[in-house]
Amino acid sequence: MSTLTATKPRAIATPAEKKRRTKRKMLTLNIVSVVGGIALWWVLSASGFSLPTPPQVVERAGQLMADGTLFTDLAASLTRVLIGFALGTLLAIPVGFLMGWYAVARGIMEPWIQFFRTIPPLAIIPLVMVLMGIGEQPKIFVIFLAAFLSCVISTYQGVVNVDKTLINAARVLGSKDAGIFARVVIPASTPFILVGMRVGLGAAWATVVAAELIAAQDGLGYRMQQAQLYYDLPTIFVNLIVIGILGLLMDRILLFTETKLTSWQERR
Amino acid sequence: MSTLTATKPRAIATPAEKKRRTKRKMLTLNIVSVVGGIALWWVLSASGFSLPTPPQVVERAGQLMADGTLFTDLAASLTRVLIGFALGTLLAIPVGFLMGWYAVARGIMEPWIQFFRTIPPLAIIPLVMVLMGIGEQPKIFVIFLAAFLSCVISTYQGVVNVDKTLINAARVLGSKDAGIFARVVIPASTPFILVGMRVGLGAAWATVVAAELIAAQDGLGYRMQQAQLYYDLPTIFVNLIVIGILGLLMDRILLFTETKLTSWQERR
Amino acid sequence: MSTMTSTLANPKISIQGVSKVYPLGNTEFKALDNVSLDVGDNEFITVVGPSGCGKSTMMNILAGLETVSGGQALVDGVAVDGPGPERGVIFQQYALFPWLTVRDNVEFGLKTAKMPKAERRRIADHFIELVGLEQFADALPKMLSGGMRQRCAIARAYAVNPSILLMDEPFGALDALTRVNLQEQLRETWSKEQRTVVFITHDVDEAVFLANRVIVMAARPGRIHEIIEVDLPAIRTEEMRLSPEFTALRNRVWNAVYHQTSGENSVSEPSATTA
Amino acid sequence: MSTMTSTLANPKISIQGVSKVYPLGNTEFKALDNVSLDVGDNEFITVVGPSGCGKSTMMNILAGLETVSGGQALVDGVAVDGPGPERGVIFQQYALFPWLTVRDNVEFGLKTAKMPKAERRRIADHFIELVGLEQFADALPKMLSGGMRQRCAIARAYAVNPSILLMDEPFGALDALTRVNLQEQLRETWSKEQRTVVFITHDVDEAVFLANRVIVMAARPGRIHEIIEVDLPAIRTEEMRLSPEFTALRNRVWNAVYHQTSGENSVSEPSATTA
Amino acid sequence: DGAAKDKVTFGYIADFNGASVHAVAQELNLWEKYGLDADTPVFTNGPLQIQALGTEDLDFGYIGPGAMWMPAKGDAKVVSVNATGNGDRVIAQAGINSIEDLKGKKVAVAEGTSGDMILNLALKKAGMSLDDVDKVAMDPGTIVAAMASKQIDAAGLWYPLISTVEKQVPDLEILSSNEDFENEVAFASGFVGANKFVEENPETTKKVLQVVREALDYRAENLDETIELTAKLMKLDVDTVKVDASNVTYYTAEELDQKIADGTVDSWLTGMNDYFVSADKVTDPESPKEYFTSDLFVGAGK
Numbered sequence A, B: 001m002s003t004l005t006a007t008k009p010r011a012i013a014t015p016a017e018k019k020r021r022t023k024r025k026m027l028t029l030n031i032v033s034v035v036g037g038i039a040l041w042w043v044l045s046a047s048g049f050s051l052p053t054p055p056q057v058v059e060r061a062g063q064l065m066a067d068g069t070l071f072t073d074l075a076a077s078l079t080r081v082l083i084g085f086a087l088g089t090l091l092a093i094p095v096g097f098l099m100g101w102y103a104v105a106r107g108i109m110e111p112w113i114q115f116f117r118t119i120p121p122l123a124i125i126p127l128v129m130v131l132m133g134i135g136e137q138p139k140i141f142v143i144f145l146a147a148f149l150s151c152v153i154s155t156y157q158g159v160v161n162v163d164k165t166l167i168n169a170a171r172v173l174g175s176k177d178a179g180i181f182a183r184v185v186i187p188a189s190t191p192f193i194l195v196g197m198r199v200g201l202g203a204a205w206a207t208v209v210a211a212e213l214i215a216a217q218d219g220l221g222y223r224m225q226q227a228q229l230y231y232d233l234p235t236i237f238v239n240l241i242v243i244g245i246l247g248l249l250m251d252r253i254l255l256f257t258e259t260k261l262t263s264w265q266e267r268r
Numbered sequence C, D: 001m002s003t004m005t006s007t008l009a010n011p012k013i014s015i016q017g018v019s020k021v022y023p024l025g026n027t028e029f030k031a032l033d034n035v036s037l038d039v040g041d042n043e044f045i046t047v048v049g050p051s052g053c054g055k056s057t058m059m060n061i062l063a064g065l066e067t068v069s070g071g072q073a074l075v076d077g078v079a080v081d082g083p084g085p086e087r088g089v090i091f092q093q094y095a096l097f098p099w100l101t102v103r104d105n106v107e108f109g110l111k112t113a114k115m116p117k118a119e120r121r122r123i124a125d126h127f128i129e130l131v132g133l134e135q136f137a138d139a140l141p142k143m144l145s146g147g148m149r150q151r152c153a154i155a156r157a158y159a160v161n162p163s164i165l166l167m168d169e170p171f172g173a174l175d176a177l178t179r180v181n182l183q184e185q186l187r188e189t190w191s192k193e194q195r196t197v198v199f200i201t202h203d204v205d206e207a208v209f210l211a212n213r214v215i216v217m218a219a220r221p222g223r224i225h226e227i228i229e230v231d232l233p234a235i236r237t238e239e240m241r242l243s244p245e246f247t248a249l250r251n252r253v254w255n256a257v258y259h260q261t262s263g264e265n266s267v268s269e270p271s272a273t274t275a
Numbered sequence E: 001d002g003a004a005k006d007k008v009t010f011g012y013i014a015d016f017n018g019a020s021v022h023a024v025a026q027e028l029n030l031w032e033k034y035g036l037d038a039d040t041p042v043f044t045n046g047p048l049q050i051q052a053l054g055t056e057d058l059d060f061g062y063i064g065p066g067a068m069w070m071p072a073k074g075d076a077k078v079v080s081v082n083a084t085g086n087g088d089r090v091i092a093q094a095g096i097n098s099i100e101d102l103k104g105k106k107v108a109v110a111e112g113t114s115g116d117m118i119l120n121l122a123l124k125k126a127g128m129s130l131d132d133v134d135k136v137a138m139d140p141g142t143i144v145a146a147m148a149s150k151q152i153d154a155a156g157l158w159y160p161l162i163s164t165v166e167k168q169v170p171d172l173e174i175l176s177s178n179e180d181f182e183n184e185v186a187f188a189s190g191f192v193g194a195n196k197f198v199e200e201n202p203e204t205t206k207k208v209l210q211v212v213r214e215a216l217d218y219r220a221e222n223l224d225e226t227i228e229l230t231a232k233l234m235k236l237d238v239d240t241v242k243v244d245a246s247n248v249t250y251y252t253a254e255e256l257d258q259k260i261a262d263g264t265v266d267s268w269l270t271g272m273n274d275y276f277v278s279a280d281k282v283t284d285p286e287s288p289k290e291y292f293t294s295d296l297f298v299g300a301g302k
Ligand SMILES: Nc1ncnc2c1ncn2[C@@H]1O[C@H](COP(=O)(O)OP(=O)(O)OP(=O)(O)O)[C@@H](O)[C@H]1O
Pocket: C022, C023, C024, C029, C031, C050, C051, C052, C053, C054, C055, C056, C057, C058, C092, C222, D142, D143, D144, D145, D146, D147, D148, D173, D175
């Protein structure tokens, strides 16, 4: 909001300084919020809800780290998520474009995309197994699908929302459809595409548990399911938290990318 | 694309006529696409993949309709999804606004929203049950959460992307934060909010299976899980298809709403 | 050039040593450098100057939409802290709400002020007629031509009846006749309703015709170059445009803009503002 | 008024009975009604007329960005079917790519034409200098003032060196000096490089100074009201603006715009186009 | 010899019953000993493995008693019995003392599990059926949370999950256990093979069964060591696995040969079939003679 109100003359700071200050404040708030959340969890677990306490979870995390399990799992899940997510968004962008641009493509693809978006990933596992077996392929595919379906809608909407005058300007400067796509539609719909990528990333992580139902040998989701067999709550919590933190980190990277990529926008 | 190229002088149609023609063409394409998809499925199931064939699924659907199961399940799931989705998006809009507008709110809420977005709904079911019991409440809550988390990111991004000059124009005309929110930010970010709602709707339906793990007596997701135990693929397919169709219909309604609400945009 | 330092007894607007610095790549760009200016109550000033000399920046600071990097801007003796409906603004880029019809755009500010519906409608229709958009009252901005959008923005700002009007090239996209009509209209309303007006324009004729004082700005860094008093009778008529006094003033302003720009890089040019 | 019906032997642009109807609420709005006009190769025409009379609409039809509702628009004898780089356009709303710097905006069309990098750069820098944006070559549009944005759009259109230039109020946001400079520049380039120019403006001086013919349009419905031949020497100089011939033409155009508008609703006014 | 080793894929579930044979086989290098190159993917449940068998991605797998109706339906062959479980219970909150008391109460069950089986059997024995109680379907983890937070009154569940519940609800009532049905039905788990694979690769199947037999023997004779090996394989602590192993009867291969010869195994499987029929899981099951390849099992021991 700082740009919208004139400050008193003494409160003068260079723009760079101001930015740094805002960033620091933000980080503080983040930390306060996280600490508050952990405190709430501690209170809940102490007051009789059958939850493991933070120290229990930390202890379990220590064990899982000591024997290397956590790192193997992390590497396995991260690889799957990264590949699935990358493929998903990479496909979503041209597909979203085709749908936004060509009525024929939209007419053919939209019903299916809408249809599959509502289908829970759990439900398509048998089908995926039939088609792809039990190796890495089907796991990555399930994650890919989740990321793709979340991202494609957003990209499509982005394409539809591109300012018509900019497209006209490009046409007038000699661009054909391919050029307009690469040089106008993609940059102009970057905000939408990045929303799609962020939502897709969330979906990819949220799907990792389902994906690792398909005969996984390791992975954070697999470990959680195994822990569920013994109702080993501390392990479940460790893996949940690791997934959450990884998701958060990757989201931050996307957000950072976005800030760089859309700095041309006049934003609040 | 029709608005972008000048047609030959004889190809003259009133705008309304043109619109109707496009709509008809679209519907035809949709139908062609769906029929094509069903044909592909039929070929796949006939050529040895262990899938039920369309007639088997239709037969099963007939049985499920005859004994009323399908309708009870449909009513149960639809109620849950509608309530959860409505609550989720209703909360997501003000929360997304708060996050986009007030740095403090963003600092406090963002880590948690990002965190929970990556957590699979399956994993929070025990927790939700402990807190809310086994009635309708926890099921709706899980759906609500999925819809909320998908939608809030989009709304937030929409708020951040609102053209600064429009906000300035409103301020200059005397609007305060609340007025700007209701009269500028919401209409200006409608395209983003509607993407969020569409993604949220998909998430709500995709979560219905997980939600109905919580001691459901009926519902499409519950029926699917039961069918999975018996490896009863036709029943799974019937329910999947019903979920898909319902999702598609609801999405169409949103899309229609969007077209009405954002007709002020100059769009392709 | 001493006129500009003469501070008024009770200025409506007082700009005191205002600077504005923008980051530009790795360096900084001085959009405004130590600008000082007092505008009296019920004064009509016009601002002219080369493109990019900081006119819009100055106006945005007065509107409360832009912060200062140094100095201060006062309105009624109080430091500007955010925008307010007593300061009406017409933006260089129109800034119409694309989802509202012309009428709803014009009613926007009145709705904020919680005016009853019937009255709102009456006032809006009055100003829509004033700018000649009756036929398009229910049209969306995307259906309007450039000049019609600008007229809608004018009607919207007039409707809230602000005591200060800040107008950024408001008539730039209008045809000659509409422009002349609106100029006369504005002058007339101003003389009746005791408003303070800050009016940015590139049209030297317009600047002279409307103003009590013409502020001529210079670029790099943005600063006030000269202030020219317009000692024409308070009531301006079309015939006056042809008078020798008018022509003389017009030429004086023209030269002030012209000369300064050609001497843009001459360091000997004295800064127009008081430190 | 018979001049306008005289069809040229080999017109570069030929508008033949073009109409354009927009839906407006439940009715229709005639933005252009049976407009016919031929523009010769290497002709410079300017278009003036009241706000909303269809100038931009006509230009968009020529650019291939808008379809006709009746009649046809030919360029080089071929019906217009979509835009092309041989027809350069400067939009009323600038339409800069906000994510590209000034230089990248100017290079956009050259990149499309697959010009080598070094040459692209050279040409872009030339036109950036021409419009006086050297210092802002690496700035994003959001950092530019209104006039600077407009100049960037001008440089971008010039850079692709189109054989037809369609310009919609291109100098509207510029200060007097920059404007005069760019007017002279445009005239000079035009006489050297044999381009066809259609130039929309509200400034009657500008219309006369630049044109071989001034097209005066009328509103409701949008149509051609009068075409005024400008029989000044091909090479226009600053001094010429003060000549009695110039003043006479200026007044004639002014009256054409002025009179028509006041008589807007008089049915007796003959339609300017041939059916 | 120098011949190439036979490749097999043999799935398992990561609990003691499902993983102990694999742990032993790996630790004692039994695969290599019998000339096999084994890939042992881990699954979370039986039905998923049956599906994988059907798509030829898997040659062998392990299923618990709850999924035994799937081979009975012809989806796979049972190549060996693993063990019979005694860890299933009908549990209830304090104050509910008998199965009859469950009338109208909220009773949770994870459908298709041995918990489902024991609840059904217990109700039937008391002259009741699922219609007499307020049945709520949940997955096993959720049942633990639901019992612990007293959201439900009773459940069909098994150890070691029950021990988690006991920690939260010390006065938990046990209303029924496997022993109550000793003579009617056994809760037998087993190893399954893909129909096609077993038919086309009798030699490899034999080698696999030799590994299984030797591992069964080792487990029955060295239970403590087996628990440790299994805990290591599954990265769990020994105590947890011990609880898991404490409610199961383990047999040596020879004991199983014996029980096959005297028809005991056949009666276990028939008993389970009857149960599955009564619970509507299958309508017309094959007879154990068709889907349990006992001759292969016995043959591998010769
Ligand atoms: N956000 C920004 N970042 C960097 N520079 C900026 C920014 N906004 C404005 N400027 C610079 O400040 C200077 C003054 O801009 P301003 O818009 O006030 O000019 P102006 O006098 O209104 O010009 P015009 O007549 O062309 O509208 C310009 O040189 C411009 O490049």
